[in-house]
């Protein structure tokens with residue numbers, strides 16, 4: 532089968548022939564139909580040390596179960612499943628027992644610890660996979676498994692009452708979805724990006740304030756409405772995060788979602804006196820994945836997608852790195 536792999540940390544992505552994997556106990560083999568390209572794929576490629584090499588990237592894939600491993604009772608041949616970044620968890624720790632596998636300290640990530648979905652076949656664990664409703668196409672559903680789940684959880688995590696202000700920093704795929712999820716909760720949304728085109732999309736999705744941070748200071752723009760109750764940073768750029776903190780009103784919450792290896796600085800006095808809360812937001816609860824699929828089935832949130840073939844993936848990754856992609860690139864398999 533064909534797969535998009537890297538052989539060394541920070542190395543190039545190559546499309547090559549590899550053997551079709553064999554599902555072990557509790558695993559199934561999926562014939563991949565679609566896999567979305569996520570910023571975290573670039574992040575994984577940027578690691579100096581990876582837990583598995585060579586590694587097939589991709590962690591938002593949809594496919595059909597073609598073969599069952601030993602003891603699989605929660606999936607059948609022909610089921611359509613979605614792979615998320617959470618490949619599996621230990622199933623035994625306190626977090627797992629409380630049905631929070633997303634907090635398991637021994638969790639493994641798809642396209643990081645184990646081979647991912649940029650391949651014609653991929654191994655999945657049904658217990659940790661999304662059930663894909665028949666109403667959604669694989670291309671529609673794939674980005675929801677990472678971008679949708681992550682954006683939805685961040686908006687849930689903000690836990691704001693209607694009419695509150697939520698600022699979305701970065702209007703890529705996750706940002707687009709977060710705006711829509713926030714609007715469903717009747718939040719007022721401010722969107723900040725460096726691209727007028729992406730901000731036009733934000734506006735069409737219901738953002739009340741849009742700020743191009745290359746032309747206008749978001750702190751000034753958002754403090755004009757008294758500051759926002761919560762801000763979500765979908766980009767892991769220190770300067771963006773430091774600015775986002777200053778856009779909050781007192782008692783505000785900053786949620787970090789976008790990944791990067793860098794560090795950011797925080798003024799201690801302002802953080803304490805303004806009772807600023809800062810939290811990481813990663814993955815989501817399994818129930819939230821079901822919510823995301825239901826919302827998409829009702830047509831209440833969707834992501835702009837453009838499809839390409841597996842051979843086009845290396846170029847698409849370069850385009851993403853340069854910030855030239857609008858919406859989600861989804862690799863479609865025949």
Ligand SMILES: [Zn+2]
Pocket residue numbers: 569570571572590591616677678
């Ligand atoms: Zn992702």
Ligand SMILES: [Zn+2]
Pocket residue numbers: 620621622623624625626627632635636637638
């Ligand atoms: Zn666990």
